[in-house]
Amino acid sequence: MSALLEVDGVSRRFGGLYALRDVSFSVGEGEIVGLIGPNGAGKTTCFNVVSGTLAPSTGTVRFKGHQIAGLKPSAIVALGLARTFQATTVFPTATVLENVMRGAFARTPVSPLASLFNTGAARAGLAASEERCARLLERLGLAPFRHQPAGELPYGHQRRLGVAIALAAQPQLLMLDEPVAGLNPEESAEMGRLIRDLHETEKVTVLLVEHHMRLVMGICHRIVVLDHGEKIAEGLPAEIRSDRSVIEAYLGTEEEA
Amino acid sequence: MHDPRLPTTGSGRLPGSAAGRTWAVRLGALAALLAAAALPHFVSNQFYMHMANLALLNAIFTMSLGLIAAVGQLSLGHAAFAATGAYISALGALHLKLPPLLGIAASGLATALVAAILGKILLRLRGVYFVLVTFLAGQVVTLVALNWESVTRGANGLVGIPPISVLGYSLGARAQFYYFALAAFVGVFILLRALMRSQYGRAFRSIAENIELAESSGIDASRYQVIAFAIGSGIAGAAGAVMAHYIRYVSPDTFTFHESVAYITMLVVGGRQTLTGAVLGAAFLTPLPELLRGFVSMQHIIYGAVLVSVLIFLPGGLASIGHRIAKMTRGGRPRP
Amino acid sequence: MDFSTLLAQAALNGLVIGTMYMLMAIGFTLVFGIMRIVNFAHGEFYMLGAFSAFFTYAQWEVPFVFCLVIAALTIGALGALVERAIIRPFRNDELSGMIATLGVSVVIQNAAVVAWGPTPRAMPNVVDGVLSVGPFTFPLSRLVVIATAALIFAVFWFFMQRTRTGRAMRAVAQDADTALIQGIRVNTIYPIAFAISVALAALAGALMAPIFSVSPFVGLTPMLKAFVVVILGGLGSVPGAVVGGLLLGLIESFTATALGSLVADILQLLLVILILLVRPWGLLGQKEA
Known part of the structure; x- marks a missing residue:
């Protein structure tokens, strides 16, 4: 499996604070990869760096071998990487x-x-x-x-339209920013089916940031876990589920909350 | 929630009725054009002709400002571009004996170029900074026009600017100039309409509505914002030159910050969403001050009050009135 | 006049206009930071402050301290009213709000022309006499302006740091969403912020009224300078407004002494555009994510 997206040693500082520190991972062609972590772990920053909304402070991002870190989002889309947004999904x-x-x-x-x-x-x-x-x-x-x-449109349909807008750019890599945030269980399940369905029929590779554990565990082939801006684990859903550091950092805090 | 400004054509819209409406619009436009062309035959009063000429030029200024607004930007320096164009063409005609038509074209190109360069610099800025800097740039133009006396003759301005002549035929008289202004107006209208209906227009509207999503849809926002700013400002520059050859005079007072505000007022009052709105605004507000001649301050107060009231009570402008009435008679829900 | 006297004079004048720019820019930047509104009518409140001082001090001969209080209170109240009636409908629409303030500016300025006429009026100094330090002499009237402006700023700073309302305002400016969640009420904070902002402009106008003349058109230049200052200092930053205001006043005074005021003005505006090229978020402003 060749890597479609390679994130290598990416850091991003805001003022003196690291939102991301030396994060590396890759997404292979045909994979569905989940990017998870507790609130403030740097998921959204990571997402924004990859899609070009933010430039990394250091590190490289390669897509199909092209160095894309710091390119404009519009140029990155043209290469075949499209994203959705969490809040402002449509026109x-x-x-x-x-x-x-x-x-x-x-x-x-x-x-x-x-x-x-x-x-x-x-x-x-x-x-x-x-x-x-x-x-x-x-x-x-x-x-x-x-x-x-x-x-x-009803909210659930708007989220789906957001996916449609991204798909219209005919991406090889589709990045979804919390696709089921704010959806009810039924709509969430439907979105999960849609993602899997798109993956199968359109052969689109997916990278998704998500809070919703069931969705992530259910559809992702591989999971990358961030905490405090650093990658703390990476592996199959079953491995992540039993990973000590992940449980401490993520599942632990969730239970407390 | 229902936004009253939106056409709520559901999936039930019949293609036939849409086509019928298009034809009605085309016929209406043709009738309006014929009436406009015949106007000088019915109006012998020179003053009314002058008003008609100013309304046409103001419509051009307002439409071009509307183009910049269509990408979600507000320029407070629109009159400054008009002033720049006016001085370029006037100086060309006075010193280089440049034919006015050539001068007008040169003014348009030069101001578009200046705007493109300025835009490249400024559009990296967030919206508010852009507005502030267009305001400051406008002040720079006024200050330069006042102080570069050896060229601009300072506050006295440039006098004796020749009228436009087409194929040796001078358009000095108001009724003759009217046809030129009408042709220019129609030309700009058609150009901007085509622009807004093309892929450019699609990009412009996307950026105005949701710039992040537009970028992520592969639309290079800063590129299209520069394009809109350059075309809009270039048209203002050319129209400013036309004005200089019409009133045969240009001074730092011809195009000031007040004019920039007046164009914004016309745009808002007419309606920011459509090209027709800009035209309506200019047609409505150009003659208004003349009703209050001698009371300049009262004119300004009314302009300001109309601007604020329209913003609050009729955000879609005059252009949205017809739509609202149509909706009400169709039994649409009244506005919440 | 020898060179050092010229320099001392330029420095004093620079400080005087610098404090005025500072007061103007603080109010302007405060409203932007809290309400995301660019107030194009800010200069008109300066003008109203100048007229208020003219009537109370020059005509009714009220002691100048009370003239300042009257100007701040009446024009602050007017500001709260403007916020309620005209700014509030555009809370989520930056562009329309900005255009609305343009309309307000046009109305206020021309209402002043109708009411008081366009002719500039002169106003007597608050104090006469000079202060002599070694070879230099400074007019007391100028020193009073600087001292009063410093006092006004101190009161403002105390209010922002030590009172509940001031802290709430800073919270909204920093992070509106979080502040709202914590129960800070926008409908009380916004009118107060707007009132304070225009009261500062009115105070600047009242202080400057004896130095410059009073007319319906005096608001434009201070507002223009407030724009320059906030672009330099960063939109929304109060410390940026203070440093930027004083700095701009001094630079302007020295370049005007050396090159003439019109050239100084043009240079200044070009400098701003140049700075924006290099640091689009202002000299002291924070770079946005």
Whole structure:
């Protein structure tokens, strides 16, 4: 299994504090990897560094062999790495279809200039892109809402639309930021099925940050555990479940809470 | 929750009715254009012609400001770009005998270039810093115009700027200039409309609505913000030059911070969401001060009060009124 | 006049305008830090403060200390009212809030023209006489301005550090979400913050009224300088506003003595743009994550 994403010795400081310290891990092609840890462990910082929202203070991030640390998010998307967001998942006033069309921006084979002059090629390219987006919505069960403003969808659907927007960029690596946060058990289970389903049929590699242990244990092939900005464990779900340091750092605090 | 500004076309929208509406809009636009073209034949009052000319130019300023607003940025230096364009074209005509049309084009390109460079620097900044710096940049332009007396003649300004001439035909008279202004207005309207409907427009709206998500969708936010700022400011520069050749005079008082605020007011009052909103705002607010001639301060007070009231009570601007009425008659829920 | 006298004079003038910039910038940056509102009407409250001092001191001959108190209280109350009626609807909309303050600025300024006319009015000094130190003489009126401004700042600092409300305001500025969870009420904090902010502007205006003239248009320059200061010092940073304000006053005074005030103004604005290139978050501001 070749590594699609390699995070190597990444640190990130805010002021004098380390949010991440010398973190290394990799994600192989075709894997579903979970990134977990207690609150404030640096998961989100790590996620933001990989997706380009933050630059690392030191260390390298390679995607398909390209050094991507410090690149703009838009450039990283073009390479085939897309992410979702925890809170602001959609464009609220645009229609559902338009949301996905925006997600497909980097993969729409139409130069903005050609679309300005509305050339035949541009029209054809946009039509093809729209067709593809409509199929994607169909696939995620959002087709009935395609002309509704995204902000009017129920919360669970908005989360799903967030995934659709990311998928529209046709990523090889899909990064999900707490995909089931705020969802009820039923919706969470549904999201878990969707992720596994996408992994199987679209052959997309997944890296997800999540609090929800059952989801992580249920669908991840491998788990990386962060605590206080450092990697404290990495392994199969069964190994992580019985790892002493993890239990102390993570499961322990959760029980207390 | 229902946002009243949004078209709530569900999946039930029939393609046929949409097409019908498009045709109605096109017919309406054609009728408006014909009426506008015929205007000088019915209006003999020079003052009204002057108002019409100013309204057309203001509409161009406001639409171009609207383009910058469409990527979620606010420029308080819009009038400064107009001033820069006006001085460039005026100086070119006075000293180099540059034909006004060429000067106008050069002004547009030069101001667009300045904006692109400034934008590249500034757009790394968060929104608020951007606004503050466009404000300060506007002050720099006013100060330079006042103090670089050997070139700008300071507070006296440049006088005797030649009128625009097309193929040797001078457009000095108000009714003749009107056709030029109308053509420029229609040209800018069509250009911006095409822009907003293209992939550029898609990128602009994405950035305005959710910049993080836009970036993560592969849209290079700073690139498109610079593009919008450069095009918007370039249009303002060219329109400023047109104004200079129309009133035949430019001074540091021609385009000041007050004008920048006036364009913002027109944009907000007309409606920030659509191009028609900008046009409505200019059409509505340009003649308003003339009702209060001699009471300059009262004009400003009314402008300010209208601006604040519209922001609070009609955030979608005049352009949203039709929509609201349509919604009410359709039996839509009243606004919560 | 010899060189050292010129320098001493430039330094004193620099401190005087520096304290004014400081008071303006603190209020401006405070409101931004707490409410995320850029108040384009900030200069108009300075102007109202100047007029308040003019009427109470020059016309009604109220002792100057009370003139300051009156200016701070009346204009602070007006500020709270403006916050309630015009700023509050835009709590989650930075851009619209900013545009609304532009409208407020236009209305206040022109209402002042209608009410009091556009002609500048001169106001007598609060104290006369000079202080002689060795070869240098300093007008007492200027020294009073510096001392009073320092006192006002001390009171403000004490309020922010030692009172419940002050601490609550700092908490909101630091981390609004956490502060809200801890039960700090925005609906009381915001009007107070806005009132304090514009009261500081009014005090600056009242203090400067005898030095500069009083007219409806005097607010623009102080506001412009407040912008420069907060860009230098970092938007939202009170220490940045203090250091930036004093520094800007001194730099401006010296460059104006050497090069003329208009050139100094242009240089200053270009300097700001240059600094933003290198440190977009301000000289003393914190880099955002």
